[in-house]
Amino acid sequence: MVYAKTRNEKEWKKHITSLLCVVVASIIMSINIKSFVRAGDLIPGGFTGLSLLTQRSLNVFLHIDVPYSIINITLNALPAFIGFKMIGKKFTSYSVLMIVLNSFLVDLIPITPITYDPLLVSVFGGILNGVAIVIALSGRASSGGTDFIAVYLSNKLRKPSWNFVFGINTVILTVGGFLFGFEATMYSIIFQFVSTQVIERLHRRDHKVTLLIITKEGETIGQELLEYTHHGVTQFEGQGCYLKENKTMLYTVVGADEVKDVVHLIKKLDPKVFINAINSEGVTGRFYQEPIE
Known part of the structure; x- marks a missing residue:
């Protein structure tokens, strides 16, 4: 890993x-x-x-x-x-x-x-x-x-x-x-x-950020994100409109204090990845938060 x-x-x-x-x-x-x-x-x-x-x-x-x-x-x-x-x-x-x-x-x-x-x-x-x-x-x-x-x-x-x-x-x-x-x-x-x-x-622990990740290494990055962050990841298959290449979009929500490390991890796996980080006003449903213990 x-x-x-x-x-x-x-x-x-x-x-x-x-x-x-x-x-x-x-x-x-x-x-x-x-x-x-x-x-x-x-x-x-x-x-x-x-x-x-x-x-x-x-x-x-x-x-x-x-x-x-x-x-x-x-x-x-x-x-x-x-x-x-x-x-x-x-x-x-x-x-x-x-x-x-x-x-x-x-x-x-x-x-x-x-x-x-x-x-x-x-x-x-x-x-x-x-x-x-x-x-x-x-x-x-x-x-x-x-x-x-x-x-x-x-x-x-x-x-x-x-x-x-x-x-x-x-x-x-x-x-x-x-x-x-x-x-x-x-x-x-x-x-x-x-x-x-x-x-x-x-104090960024309580703030959430949505990551939209466009990559050719969807399977690898998705699995690494699951292991590294313990947050859910949703995978979408699509095609780039410019080069008509098949791409994968990964959707996940992480803590604002995790963004820097997560982006660094993703870029190690795919240097050409495109990532859009969006501040999330609120999250409803199950969201893993690392215990403060």
Whole structure:
């Protein structure tokens, strides 16, 4: 088979990739919290925002200084348990690693504000937050909390659900507004909106692409696609109108994150192949999606 690899090699590569993504995402998210979020007194939404809101409330109203790590890990305990039960053990394990690493990094990294302009803080902080989450998701992990909800719903509904989570985060931000004023809350909503849009644009797992493949190697390519992607392939026989040559058209739908590898595979089998990739608004029926485990 083309590009055949042993199962152990694939699993080891996935494990190393996941660990690297978790570490990089944790560092970016921690720096973002200590630079943009702290500078603008923002509440970034999710359980990260809930942890910061809890920490700030304890400090202001009860004069108790509790480390961020203790609050964040405690609040994420229940979502992590649910993640183990409903999403998957590997995904949740990597997510727990990110939660712990990010929590302690936030306590250790010194506050280093880049700017105090609230709009710049909201926009660029939101971009960094979204990028960190996308990197984590690429490594089959998450930052915990509401990310568990988003991933579960995305897998269940077969479509992106981050805007739904944005609605949940707005409730958290509203509570923060009543406690500490609505100006920072409104900027926090901008932060969360930007972050959500970055995730929607860059996280491609939930987006589908239709491939129309015109080739003379229909049987070979069709079989390879079935083995490589596990997606169904439909074969049509036809004739080219220009050279009157017999051709095969293969119709298949793949994840947007698979397109690059699939096209590379097809071109290896037929350098003269013609491929039309079309973004699919939605897919009804059975569609194989690789487990995030």
